[in-house]
Every structure is written in C-alpha cells, then in structure tokens.
Amino acid sequence: DAGVTQSPTHLIKTRGQQVTLRCSPKSGHDTVSWYQQALGQGPQFIFQYYEEEERQRGNFPDRFSGHQFPNYSSELNVNALLLGDSALYLCASSLMDATNEKLFFGSGTQLSVL
Amino acid sequence: GDSVTQMEGPVTLSEEAFLTINCTYTATGYPSLFWYVQYPGEGLQLLLKATKADDKGSNKGFEATYRKETTSFHLEKGSVQVSDSAVYFCALIRTSGTYKYIFGTGTRLKVLA
Numbered sequence: 001d002a003g004v005t006q007s008p009t010h011l012i013k014t015r016g017q018q019v020t021l022r023c024s025p026k027s028g029h030d031t032v033s034w035y036q037q038a039l040g041q042g043p044q045f046i047f048q049y050y051e052e053e054e055r056q057r058g059n060f061p062d063r064f065s066g067h068q069f070p071n072y073s074s075e076l077n078v079n080a081l082l083l084g085d086s087a088l089y090l091c092a093s094s095l096m097d098a099t100n101e102k103l104f105f106g107s108g109t110q111l112s113v114l
Numbered sequence: 115g116d117s118v119t120q121m122e123g124p125v126t127l128s129e130e131a132f133l134t135i136n137c138t139y140t141a142t143g144y145p146s147l148f149w150y151v152q153y154p155g156e157g158l159q160l161l162l163k164a165t166k167a168d169d170k171g172s173n174k175g176f177e178a179t180y181r182k183e184t185t186s187f188h189l190e191k192g193s194v195q196v197s198d199s200a201v202y203f204c205a206l207i208r209t210s211g212t213y214k215y216i217f218g219t220g221t222r223l224k225v226l227a
Contacts, residue, residue, distance in 0.1 A: 004157070033214070033215075040219070040220075041219050041220070042118075042203050042205075042217030042218050042219045042220050043158070043203075043215070043217045044217075045214040045215060045216075048214065056214055058214060090157055090158070092157075092158075101146055101148075101163070101165075101207055102160055102163075103158075103160065103215065104160075105150075105157030105158040105159070106157050107155065107156050107157045108157055
C-alpha cells in the first residue's frame with residue numbers, strides 16, 4: 001500500500017517564476033492538505049482540499065493556489081515566486097470523517113527560490 | 115489564536131537517558147493533542163495522540179499526558195536509543211469547526227551512543 005507520494009523531491013526556481021507541486025494521497029484517503037515548512041520551523045497550514053474544493057485556508061496570499069482531481073490527487077501552485085517561498089512543502093492526506101485527525105505526510109518537495 | 119510552544123533544541127542525550135520535551139498550548143475549547151516525529155529526509159509521522167483531558171498517549175516507549183489544568187502535553191521516554199534521533203513536533207487540532215493543525219516549531223533530539 002503506497003503512502004503519500006510527492007513530486008518532485010527537489011526544485012530550483014528563480015524569483016518571479018511559477019511552480020507546480022504534486023501529491024498523491026494514501027490509498028483510501030479523500031482529503032489533501034498542504035503545509036509549508038521553513039527551515040527550523042514547524043509546518044504551517046496552507047489549505048485543505050476535499051471533494052475537489054478548497055475547504056479551509058491558512059494565512060497565505062492568493063499567489064498560493066491548488067487543485068484536487070477526481071482521483072483525490074492534488075497540486076499546489078505558487079505564482080510570482082519570492083525568495084521567502086523557499087521551504088519544504090509537505091502534503092498530508094486524511095479521511096474527512098468526523099474527527100479528521102490523523103494525517104499521513106509525504107516526504108515533501110524542497111523548493112529553493114534563487 | 116491557537117498556538118503551540120515547544121522547548122527549544124537541540125536536545126542531546128546519551129543512550130538510555132531519560133527524555134522530556136516540553137509542550138504547552140493555547141486554544142479555545144478542547145483540542146486534540148499530538149506528537150509527530152520527523153526523521154531525516156522524511157515526512158512527519160504520527161507518534162501518539164490524546165483527545166481529552168487526562169488521556170495518556172503512548173507508542174514505541176514514548177508517552178504524553180493531556181494536562182488541561184497546565185495546558186501541557188510533555189513528551190517522555192524512559193530510555194532513549196540512537197534511533198530516536200529526530201525532530202519532534204507537538205501539535206493540536208480543534209475537534210469542532212476547523213480541522214487545521216497547529217504545529218510547534220519542533221525540537222531536535224540527538225542521542226549519542
């Protein structure tokens with residue numbers, strides 16, 4: 001049973017560019033959340049997708065957008081990249097049940113903006 | 115708003131030493147509390163959780179008790195191993211309304227043989 005998979009594992013971009021990160025949730029999971037983890041910090045919630053809609057959003061600008069596909073996989077898009085967007089981006093999947101508590105994380109995509 | 119505060123690391127211990135990593139939280143209502151662990155090059159893994167006051171979560175020799183009166187959820191292990199070297203994150207999630215996790219900044223643990 002494959003866990004949460006993310007691609008690519010590493011990415012280097014320059015300021016002003018756009019990037020797309022991809023995530024396949026754990027088999028059987030229907031909800032995908034994205035987190036940004038800056039160096040030495042804890043993960044910060046970006047947004048959550050369920051039934052192909054953004055259900056919740058953290059304190060991130062509109063440059064961060066996402067999508068969820070019918071097979072529950074998801075993409076995170078970041079436009080007009082800034083140096084401060086350099087971070088590890090983590091995808092987490094879960095089941096949108098009554099508690100929605102347990103998250104399964106992928107290994108992340110390390111984004112470097114030069 | 116909700117927040118989680120962890121003791122700063124790194125924490126360096128010898129093998130078989132006793133471990134405590136402090137975690138306190140601020141939240142409205144009655145959140146569920148978690149410890150996640152991140153090994154080098156990997157994503158976070160759930161280590162243990164507690165969903166109500168006085169609950170004790172435990173896994174792999176690690177324990178943490180939900181203390182509502184002190185708003186704390188300290189992680190403990192009686193005898194650490196080199197393989198426990200990782201970054202540990204305390205987190206909370208509210209059990210009603212929104213379901214977004216709030217994570218602490220993480221505490222790096224290094225265990226020496």
